[in-house]
Amino acid sequence: MSRPPAHSLRALLLAASALLGCAPLEAAEHPVVIVIHGGAGVIERAHMTPEREASFRTGLGAALDAGYAVLERGGSALDAVGTAVRTMEDDPQFNAGKGAVLNHDGICELDAAIMDGTAGRAGAVAELHHVKNPIDLARLVMEKSPHVMLAGQGAEEFALAQGVVLVPESYCITPERMRELEEEKRSADAREPTAPLPMRPSAPKGMGTVGAVALDAQGHLAAATSTGGLTNKLYGRIGDTPIIGAGTYADESCAVSGTGQGEFYIRQVVAYDICAMMQYQHVSLSRAVDTMIHGKLKRTGGEGGVIALDRDGNIAMDFNSAGMHRGVRDSRGRREIAMYRDTN
Amino acid sequence: MYAIAIHGGAGAVPRATLSPQREQRYRAGLEAALDAGYGVLERGGSSLDAVTEAVRMLEDEPMFNAGRGAALTREGAAELDAAIMDGRNLRAGAVASVRHVRNPVELARRVMEKSRHVLLVGPGAEEFALEEGMALIANHYFRTPERQMQLECEQRGERVSDLVPPTEASEPPGGTVGAVACDAQGHLAAATSTGGMTNKRPGRVGDSPIIGAGTYAKDGVCAVSATGHGEYFIRAVAAHHVCAAVEYRGLTLAQAIAELLHEVLKSLGGDGGLIAVDRGGHIVMDFSTEGMYRGARDSSGRRELAIY
Numbered sequence: 001m002s003r004p005p006a007h008s009l010r011a012l013l014l015a016a017s018a019l020l021g022c023a024p025l026e027a028a029e030h031p032v033v034i035v036i037h038g039g040a041g042v043i044e045r046a047h048m049t050p051e052r053e054a055s056f057r058t059g060l061g062a063a064l065d066a067g068y069a070v071l072e073r074g075g076s077a078l079d080a081v082g083t084a085v086r087t088m089e090d091d092p093q094f095n096a097g098k099g100a101v102l103n104h105d106g107i108c109e110l111d112a113a114i115m116d117g118t119a120g121r122a123g124a125v126a127e128l129h130h131v132k133n134p135i136d137l138a139r140l141v142m143e144k145s146p147h148v149m150l151a152g153q154g155a156e157e158f159a160l161a162q163g164v165v166l167v168p169e170s171y172c173i174t175p176e177r178m179r180e181l182e183e184e185k186r187s188a189d190a191r192e193p194t195a196p197l198p199m200r201p202s203a204p205k206g207m208g209t210v211g212a213v214a215l216d217a218q219g220h221l222a223a224a225t226s227t228g229g230l231t232n233k234l235y236g237r238i239g240d241t242p243i244i245g246a247g248t249y250a251d252e253s254c255a256v257s258g259t260g261q262g263e264f265y266i267r268q269v270v271a272y273d274i275c276a277m278m279q280y281q282h283v284s285l286s287r288a289v290d291t292m293i294h295g296k297l298k299r300t301g302g303e304g305g306v307i308a309l310d311r312d313g314n315i316a317m318d319f320n321s322a323g324m325h326r327g328v329r330d331s332r333g334r335r336e337i338a339m340y341r342d343t344n
Numbered sequence: 345m346y347a348i349a350i351h352g353g354a355g356a357v358p359r360a361t362l363s364p365q366r367e368q369r370y371r372a373g374l375e376a377a378l379d380a381g382y383g384v385l386e387r388g389g390s391s392l393d394a395v396t397e398a399v400r401m402l403e404d405e406p407m408f409n410a411g412r413g414a415a416l417t418r419e420g421a422a423e424l425d426a427a428i429m430d431g432r433n434l435r436a437g438a439v440a441s442v443r444h445v446r447n448p449v450e451l452a453r454r455v456m457e458k459s460r461h462v463l464l465v466g467p468g469a470e471e472f473a474l475e476e477g478m479a480l481i482a483n484h485y486f487r488t489p490e491r492q493m494q495l496e497c498e499q500r501g502e503r504v505s506d507l508v509p510p511t512e513a514s515e516p517p518g519g520t521v522g523a524v525a526c527d528a529q530g531h532l533a534a535a536t537s538t539g540g541m542t543n544k545r546p547g548r549v550g551d552s553p554i555i556g557a558g559t560y561a562k563d564g565v566c567a568v569s570a571t572g573h574g575e576y577f578i579r580a581v582a583a584h585h586v587c588a589a590v591e592y593r594g595l596t597l598a599q600a601i602a603e604l605l606h607e608v609l610k611s612l613g614g615d616g617g618l619i620a621v622d623r624g625g626h627i628v629m630d631f632s633t634e635g636m637y638r639g640a641r642d643s644s645g646r647r648e649l650a651i652y
Contacts, residue, residue, distance in 0.1 A: 126549070145545070147545065149548070149550075149554075149578065151440060151466065154545055157546065158545065243554055244557070245557065263461055263462045266436065266463065266556075269581060272588075281592050300434065
């Protein structure tokens, strides 16, 4: 995707000032920061092998560093979250893009959203079958269409009109996800067919959603999220990821990306509500996130986590599930990747 | 106190172009839906049943942009969105881009009550309708000559909007419909239904089926249904913004809505209107456009219908 000229200009100025001996990143009052998640659906520690854990860490690290590199070059938060999420979409370990979970019919149905906190602009796509990087299409919806959300065939029609090359449905299907679908179908058959609520979907298989939030040198925030949704989901089901305010939200002071049982996130308007609590009740970001994850969400039975970032560079990564794949990197030298409750 | 408010869209409703006969028909359509919804509350029914009933009647009324008489996509088809939310337990149901369901608000309610999901779209939503034993109907049912004409107008002028458009035709069609209610038990509910923008791109989803944007209800706080330029309402998380301002900042409902419409949405460049009711049964109806088709009725004797 071509960058807007303003960004190139900014990058040029930053490069020039760096040549002159200035250090624009260190000079800023706030650090540049990126926080990512690879879903709240981690494998129970007892079942995690050292090889798989290392592989997840490598995948998270690659996305974290790719996104951070954008910020380090003076790039925008919007470009940074797009890059980090795209990297995880391309990594088949995560439930987004290639390797997304399969719906009841055995195909991927992909959703994504991106939001620019400064301009309050947003783009979202849902029910994609043939788009390699849904996050890039969400950004095109934001920048090249008068709409915020496009779904299904209409969204793919828009992709073609924008010159996006479509890929076959088979692109995203992996043997691992096919096995998971078989297992889920067997256990769904064994379950009571009635009793729709309360729902306990197939966590953790559906909770590998990926997302990123970032703060750039200009103090701008952005958020992005991408997912394949739930294994064995009903054809046409949309979760919280592409719903602005539920799974993805950014404004001038707060950016949030969520992962978990989407229906609960929609009903609580999780991402926006965290920002609203912070701004209106004057509580810290981590307090607002804590109230949401361990209070409001847990009370209604919702499981999952969020990553969040405010304009001063404060971060929160919290979850009420067994774990959450996550990482943070900032210009003060912090670089962490973690999966379980303790910090590793 | 129990109360219900309804809307039939906000937008340019120039008095000069609305003939007395047409205005009479709008008022009659609003009145029938208002009284039907109020009747549910009067009989001790729930706010959820009241908003479902009012919206269902507005969907069946061809003058409004929902159900029969919905705006057409650029391919000339009706694509319908709807949502409903129960303030008691924050349960919600929504459908988007359905083409063959007579009353989308009823399908949204089934999604809430019979599925483990909140939002279903397109053919998947219709598959669920069939599984629920709902009859599908031909897309042709929704199409009216007025909407056909409106589509042709828009396609010549290249303008797309959810707002009731200014038109040279003497019969300006109505907009998105919605209802909010507070029942005798103090439970709140909201519902919204729409055909979206005329000449919209197939697959475009507006704010109506987005919980928090076009529709939201939370007991003890408020219930909101919005109508307007959907993209801006999504970006502002409009309906939840109003509830958050009431709950967290202690603003009155009227202050919260005024701030949203005249500051937040205005700064983004979006227009429209909202109806809302708070836990005390107080109704607020406000808009930043020339007019909004609307009505309110409560157990203290308030009963009003208005357009401008």
